[in-house]
Amino acid sequence: MPPPVFRFAPSPNGFLHLGHARSALLNFDLARQSGGRLLLRIEDIDTTRCRPEYEQAIYEDLAWLGLTWEEPVRRQSEHLALYREAVDRLMREGLLYPAFESRAEIARLVDAKDRAGPWPRDPDGAPVYPGTGRHLAIDERDRSLSSGAPYALRLDMDAAAARADPLFWTERGAGPGGETGQVPAKPEQWGDVILARKDTPTSYHLSVVIDDALQGITDVVRGQDLFWATGVHRLLQELLGLPQPVYRHHGLVLDEAGQKLSKSTRSTALRDLRAGGTTPAQVRRLVGINPA
Ligand code: GLU
Numbered sequence: 001m002p003p004p005v006f007r008f009a010p011s012p013n014g015f016l017h018l019g020h021a022r023s024a025l026l027n028f029d030l031a032r033q034s035g036g037r038l039l040l041r042i043e044d045i046d047t048t049r050c051r052p053e054y055e056q057a058i059y060e061d062l063a064w065l066g067l068t069w070e071e072p073v074r075r076q077s078e079h080l081a082l083y084r085e086a087v088d089r090l091m092r093e094g095l096l097y098p099a100f101e102s103r104a105e106i107a108r109l110v111d112a113k114d115r116a117g118p119w120p121r122d123p124d125g126a127p128v129y130p131g132t133g134r135h136l137a138i139d140e141r142d143r144s145l146s147s148g149a150p151y152a153l154r155l156d157m158d159a160a161a162a163r164a165d166p167l168f169w170t171e172r173g174a175g176p177g178g179e180t181g182q183v184p185a186k187p188e189q190w191g192d193v194i195l196a197r198k199d200t201p202t203s204y205h206l207s208v209v210i211d212d213a214l215q216g217i218t219d220v221v222r223g224q225d226l227f228w229a230t231g232v233h234r235l236l237q238e239l240l241g242l243p244q245p246v247y248r249h250h251g252l253v254l255d256e257a258g259q260k261l262s263k264s265t266r267s268t269a270l271r272d273l274r275a276g277g278t279t280p281a282q283v284r285r286l287v288g289i290n291p292a
Helices: 018-033 052-065 077-093 103-115 138-146 159-163 204-214 231-240 270-275 280-286
Strands: 003-007 038-044 096-099 153-156 168-171 183-184 194-197 219-223 246-250
Touching: 003 018, 003 153, 018 038, 018 052, 018 219, 018 246, 038 077, 052 168, 052 280, 077 096, 077 153, 077 194, 077 204, 077 231, 096 138, 103 168, 138 168, 153 231, 159 231, 204 231, 231 246, 231 270
Parallel strands: 003 038, 168 246, 219 246
Antiparallel strands: 096 153, 153 194, 168 183
8 A cells, every 4th residue: 555645735825823733733743653745735826925935934834843744845836737727628628617707796796696685605604606607698708808808717516516426525534513424525505616717727726636636645634614615626526537535624723712813813823933932842732732
């Protein structure tokens, strides 16, 4: 049996905090205990928010925690052509369509829908896209495309879900409601998700499944905030003929008010804790992970 392959996949759009430390340490420990490998992947496709100094800080903070990982580190921004191929494939298969509405226009459309009765929200609480772009007449779509207007490429969720049998994933951790074992994927909860944009040929959902497959990841260990996104990932794996890893979602580290930590909560940033004299062993304790 080849060894299991784990990955820690942060986005360099802020400094790592205690929540990242929990994920990174879990991945590291599980890889160690199982004789597996640990890869580090930099998820830097969002060029407006990612910065080289945050990427540098990721290496420093992880090394300080005592982690080691295999080189070379994969940086998603260096593989856009690969993601574009998958987008083209889904496009050819009629599963993607361009949607031209701005965020403000979508908010107005949702408002109007809400007035007629509560419009569905996705598992993150955001309103599901009302699907207006899917019904755009071909000539109107062509006109907007040739005008150079910005657009998002959205997955036609009904068409995509109809291509796959009911899907499940193997959960070795637990979801927010304790879901574990064979969990039914419910990608339709998310509606017509964005898989690419005019100027960015990919999205979190698309590049994460492509990279997990390409890097031979067998075990995805990450926070529970991504639990329901796994349904979209399972569907994309089916559509693109990619293997499925097993998943282990872990509970989030919460702040004193019981909220999920964010990259702007400086008090829990690893570099601030380090500057204040906290040791790596104390970080392990703070995030509830036994000494290595
Ligand atoms: N890049 C994502 C984040 O920083 C994590 C992706 C994943 O583990 O699937 O939240």
